Amino acid sequence: MHKLADRLDHFSDSIIRRMTRIANQYDAINLSQGFPDFDPPPELITALKQTADSGPHQYEITWGSAEFRQLLAKKQQKLMNIAVDPNENILVTCGSTEAMMCAVMTVCNPKDKVIIFSPFYENYGADAILSDATPIYVPLIPPTFEFNKEQLRQAFAQGAKALILCNPSNPCGKVFTRQELEYISELAIEFDTYIITDEVYEHIVYEPYQHLYLASFPGMKERTITCSSLSKTYSITGWRLGHIIADKAIIDGCKMIHDFLTVGAAAPLQKAACAGLAFNENYYHQLTKTYSQKRQLFLDGLDKLGLTYYPPQGAYYVLVDISAFNPFATDLEFCEWLIKEIGVAAVPGSAFFKEPEYRYIRFHFAKKESTLLAALGKLSKLKEKLPC
Known part of the structure; x- marks a missing residue:
């Protein structure tokens, strides 16, 4: 064999x-x-029961139902302070796990280098390996889990095609400061690097800290691929509903990868989850x-x-x-x-x-x-x- x-x-x-x-x-x-x-939340359970009776039970549009994308666009463009078109800037995925995999496969060729902060969620290294990319690990130094600016610059200078940024961070719970994100943005622009963000904990941030979306920083909307999920925000980890928000050219690429990875996220769960996306602040x-x-x-x-x-x-x-x-x-x-x-x-x-x-x-x-x-x-x- x-x-x-x-x-x-x-x-x-x-x-x-x-x-x-x-x-x-x-x-x-x-x-x-x-x-x-x-x-x-009970609203989601009620919506799921109703969907079981009324459907949909067949394939949705590959990149996500229109209602889901419209509600998500309305929610996220207010939070992110950028324009989010439901038809051009959103892809619905099978959890943020697929979102991250799609993002890495869309931007990276074999042997391209990807910067990953350590500690990191274990999937990131696997994402790079499955994409035949080469990870470059940059330490976040305890107890504050700050990065060394020169170490990060050296990583970018190696020709990194992308950087993966988990914010707030799993496992250490770090929330990146405005100054840190500005520095990452400066390096991304200088070295022409994509930033793939994992923001599944965007709504779980403790005072006095504040979550900031890198895509909203000057010059970053075009090169940031924002990945997130409904799993943690609505306590529905088993529903496996994630999404990518990015410029149209990137989303079009992600759609092709997604189409052959999973075809699409579960149609009835997208319908039921709209009840959560409609919540107010x-x-x-x-x-x-x-x-x-x-x-x-x-x-x-x-x-x-x-x-x-x-x-x-x-x-x-x-x-x-x-x-x-x-x-x-x-x-x-x-x-x-x-x-x-x-x-x-x-x-x-x-x-x-x-x-x-x-x-x-x-x-x-x-x-x-x-x-x-x-x-x-x-x-x-x-x-x-x-x-x-």
């Missing part, structure tokens, strides 16, 4: 999803894979308030346990330093032990960092308060079972 494709040698299965499988096996509280344990204010409360509850609990962590500025993840827990050769071993012996699932930081010296694990707090309290209760046994 011939050897399978060489690209398989360069990445493994998803460590995040693997942690969920192990958590399920041991009936642990899953604070690894980032999905809520509470229902979506009060919904998003309440979303921020809700996650701010969950964040505070979980961080207060970590404080009481004496664990070292980095307070997230956005998203719903927190990195916890496990360097004091020495008996484990790897952070993966620690996370497997944590599931089996403590009953709580986390993700090993090595899934996100290219730098081997860091010893972090990632928890998420997109859970009911009762779930978070139960998890903290189990974690209180950590030092008892495993003295530092």
Whole structure:
């Protein structure tokens, strides 16, 4: 038998999803894979029930239903402060995962270089490999997770075709400042580089931080590919509804890639999700308030346990330093032990960092308060079972 494709040698299965499988096996509280344990807004559930009766149940237009695109354009152009034409500037995808894959495949030729900040969401490296592009990793340095300007300039100077920017960032919760985004914009224009943004946590940002859309910066609309999703904003991760917003020439390219990757996102789910896209700004204010409360509850609990962590500025993840827990050769071993012996699932930081010296694990707090309290209760046994 011939050897399978060489690209398989360069990445493994998803460590995040693997942690969920192990958590399920041991009936642990899953604070690894980032999905809520509470229902979506009732308006979406009602709309889904109605759609089950009335349809549509067949293919939609490949790049997304007209109603979905119109509502999304109205919502996003107000937030992004740029013109968004529903017919020319939007592609609806099967989650932001496909959106990012489409974006990388649209702009990159084989062997093109793609800049990725580290820590990074694990799919980004895989996206580059599957596109036969070469990743260049630039560190975000703890505890503030700022980048070194000269290191970033050197990465651009290597001829990078694109940079992937997750803002707010998964896993560290960093929200990029205006000054940082201005510098990235200057380099992108100077070196003629595309910026692919992952903005799925755009509505989950904590005071006093503010989410800014790179596409709205001077000279950036033409070279920014904005990817996002409804998953986190409306607590519908299983619906797999994402989207790309970009200039027409880029969207036309993304449409061709998307057409042969997935054909289109689920028609009935697009219809039902329109109920969420029609929400007014009060919904998003309440979303921020809700996650701010969950964040505070979980961080207060970590404080009481004496664990070292980095307070997230956005998203719903927190990195916890496990360097004091020495008996484990790897952070993966620690996370497997944590599931089996403590009953709580986390993700090993090595899934996100290219730098081997860091010893972090990632928890998420997109859970009911009762779930978070139960998890903290189990974690209180950590030092008892495993003295530092």
